[in-house]
Amino acid sequence: AQSVAQPEDQVNVAEGNPLTVKCTYSVSGNPYLFWYVQYPNRGLQFLLKYITGDNLVKGSYGFEAEFNKSQTSFHLKKPSALVSDSALYFCAVRDIKNDMRFGAGTRLTVKP
């Protein structure tokens, strides 16, 4: 069965520093991987997805994610964090047989 794990409930970084939000997955077949962000009292906003091809995927708001097949990971990264990046981040996975499954979410706090 497919699954996705976000090992950190909370990530704290200082503004201007690089950030990483971790995600690992388990699927049969080739994965489709997604990152979403949720701001308070808002719906989930799509950031980026990996389907195939280049392992480094660029998305909205300066975010990027690196697909690593050998480590079954899809970590979200940003070179320089902003206070406005503070939000809840969800990783999700879908394989060719199943529907989307979301991780538990990681709360990112960027401090000035």
Place this chain on the structure above:
Amino acid sequence: DSGVTQTPKHLITATGQRVTLRCSPRSGDLSVYWYQQSLDQGLQFLIQYYNGEERAKGNILERFSAQQFPDLHSELNLSSLELGDSALYFCASTRGRGGTSSDTQYFGPGTRLTVL
């Protein structure tokens, strides 16, 4: 703005009551997905409709039901409400059926249900 709309934004009701949540997908999208987000359960997939037909079922209680109408909007019906049903309910839409495609799910702003 994702293009997915949900009404109402907030709903406050009492235990034992029944409510209906409404979702309109993005223009051209045929699939609608319903999710429940609560503090202790995270984001839980409830059910998916594709072009009017139920396509996939997740952790949906028997007290809950949904349908998708010919104009592709969807309604989620929650009955015999309990305190534990208090949560954010989101819908999302995709162009295709999902499952065999790389379609991105676009989410609506959600309906916050409070059961007192």
